[in-house]
Amino acid sequence: MAPWHVRDLQEDDLDQVVRLLEESRETAAEPVVTLAEAVGAIRGGMPAVVAAVGARLVGTAVSLAAEDRAWVLRLAIDPEWRGHGIGSGLLSALEERLAQRRVRRIGALLPGHETGEAAFINSGYASRPDATYFEKVLPPAPAEATILDQIGGTIPETGLWERIAGMDAEKTLIERRLVMPLEHRDIAEHYSLEAPRAVVLFGPPGTGKTTFARAVASRLRWPFVEVFPYQLAADPNGVAGALRQLFSRVEHLEQVVLFFDEAEEIASERRDPTSLAHRITNELLKLIPVFRRRDRRLLICATNTVRRMDPAFLRPGRFDYLIPIGPPDADARRAIWTRYIGPDRLAQVDLDALVDASARFTPADIEYASRTAAQTAFERHIATERLGTQVAGADPARVTGDYLDAISGTRSSLTDEDITAFNRDLRTAARV
Numbered sequence: 001m002a003p004w005h006v007r008d009l010q011e012d013d014l015d016q017v018v019r020l021l022e023e024s025r026e027t028a029a030e031p032v033v034t035l036a037e038a039v040g041a042i043r044g045g046m047p048a049v050v051a052a053v054g055a056r057l058v059g060t061a062v063s064l065a066a067e068d069r070a071w072v073l074r075l076a077i078d079p080e081w082r083g084h085g086i087g088s089g090l091l092s093a094l095e096e097r098l099a100q101r102r103v104r105r106i107g108a109l110l111p112g113h114e115t116g117e118a119a120f121i122n123s124g125y126a127s128r129p130d131a132t133y134f135e136k137v138l139p140p141a142p143a144e145a146t147i148l149d150q151i152g153g154t155i156p157e158t159g160l161w162e163r164i165a166g167m168d169a170e171k172t173l174i175e176r177r178l179v180m181p182l183e184h185r186d187i188a189e190h191y192s193l194e195a196p197r198a199v200v201l202f203g204p205p206g207t208g209k210t211t212f213a214r215a216v217a218s219r220l221r222w223p224f225v226e227v228f229p230y231q232l233a234a235d236p237n238g239v240a241g242a243l244r245q246l247f248s249r250v251e252h253l254e255q256v257v258l259f260f261d262e263a264e265e266i267a268s269e270r271r272d273p274t275s276l277a278h279r280i281t282n283e284l285l286k287l288i289p290v291f292r293r294r295d296r297r298l299l300i301c302a303t304n305t306v307r308r309m310d311p312a313f314l315r316p317g318r319f320d321y322l323i324p325i326g327p328p329d330a331d332a333r334r335a336i337w338t339r340y341i342g343p344d345r346l347a348q349v350d351l352d353a354l355v356d357a358s359a360r361f362t363p364a365d366i367e368y369a370s371r372t373a374a375q376t377a378f379e380r381h382i383a384t385e386r387l388g389t390q391v392a393g394a395d396p397a398r399v400t401g402d403y404l405d406a407i408s409g410t411r412s413s414l415t416d417e418d419i420t421a422f423n424r425d426l427r428t429a430a431r432v
């Protein structure tokens, strides 16, 4: 009886098997299948056998099977145990296991004169001198930082959320619908609450859509990637190609907030099937379901004109929520003025007057008017100093006057039509 016997490879054998695979090579040629690949197949539960003499392993054969096809990845025999028929024994045991999986054809790729060539010939394997082995090594997947760099992503600074002044209703809504379920995914899961994967923020220009999107990323500490339709249009791979590349790169990120600004440019109603928007929309319709399958990612689309977007594109299942970001009400304007006036001069300003005078203003308009007023006051301070005069203590009427002047000099970005259209969108498009 042979002093060795063949059995299935077991988990405990792995150390000895690795040693065998490393040490039993006869030629200097690189094996076609690397050690890591062989170990990967073993760990993946692919058929593999060992030859044992007592507790010592003296040979192993590892395979990879798919459907009715299999490959012997490696055949290794301890140099001291060559010529005992172990190679053929391993191959026939492996064949038996592969046959049970309905494998019909087994191949092997050996570097010239590798161990076990004789075993293959003795076991009825025919060599194929007409076949040529081709190989191409792909570059490793780039690291997270490289991908972020390629797609222009950034890690937003902390505190952006806290810096959004007023807008309490929008803040509360976004906190509850987006931030909380994404932050506490385990608790959400307990209640079968699926964390959101894709949302639309809609509202007139300058109301804070981009600001909110970036602040959500800041709250979650996720990288933020901002995409503009014109960038996609300029891509040499074409719009569809650019989108596919973007989404496939994003796949490699652990977590991400992907932000599409001016989304109506992308997903406008598909009336003209030859238009750019039509092609982008079609591509996105394919990409979003794949994007949604993975955890820890959020797609945010922002638009001024949700009414122009394709309703099929926006349906539930693609977008979880359509959240309005409206013009600031009086309380919100007060908070935004407070934030831009700053603590030093706040007490000298008649806030009520500013809030009333800026009824049609967006946060962006308030930011601009504040800057104008601050510039005026700053220049007056410098001019007074140049004259050698003592800078007088601030006169509250004057400070408020600077702001009211700045307000009259600022054109509100909201028109009546904007407001009417937004109010209609609130009724017809919002989904919160």
Ligand SMILES: Nc1ncnc2c1ncn2[C@@H]1O[C@H](COP(=O)(O)OP(=O)(O)OP(=O)(O)O)[C@@H](O)[C@H]1O
Residues within 6 Å of the ligand: 163, 164, 165, 166, 167, 203, 204, 205, 206, 207, 208, 209, 210, 211, 212, 261, 302, 303, 304, 336, 339, 363, 364, 365, 367
């Ligand atoms: N709640 C807020 N508090 C303070 N500043 C704000 C607030 N919301 C917006 N801003 C400021 O207003 C400006 C415009 O905001 P943002 O770019 O987010 O608007 P938007 O809705 O994305 O506009 P658009 O539709 O034109 O893209 C920014 O400079 C931002 O800092």
Ligand SMILES: [Mg+2]
Residues within 6 Å of the ligand: 209, 210, 211, 261, 302
């Ligand atoms: Mg914006």
